[in-house]
Amino acid sequence: MRWRYYVIIIVLLVRSIPMFSQPGYYQIMYGGVDYDFLKQSIHRNSNLVSMAGYTRSYGNGDYDVMVSNIDSNGSILQSMVFGGILEDVCMGADYGGGRYYLVGHTRNWGPSNPIPNGMITSLDSNLNIVWSRVIGDASIELFSGILVHPY
16 A cells, blocks of 8 residues: 555656656657767757757768757758868857857868867858868867857
């Protein structure tokens, strides 16, 4: 008889947790046949979330930068991949002033190719590259995060 009380209490506790009791939660898998990494998500508004990271499933060679916009139902609205034949990765991203700003590193461009150099890229709201800069010298430069100040 005692175990019945424990089961009822556990069921009531689980049902009271928002994750289990409220509608609107879903799970969707994104990616391809190889490695894909989500490094940053940006909640732009109630109907749009942007995801940035890197992929080996799509692109030109080794890892390439990947950015996707998804709607509130989890459907992909836009997606873009860029990079060269060596490694290009996005480790952090932010959105401000109508543009995305991505940071990471590249082994394709810069003064110490193929040693990783820091990379900063700006995309417009339609995921088109506005500009990209590589920063580095003969040593390793790795960028991992960015915060855009609203203006």
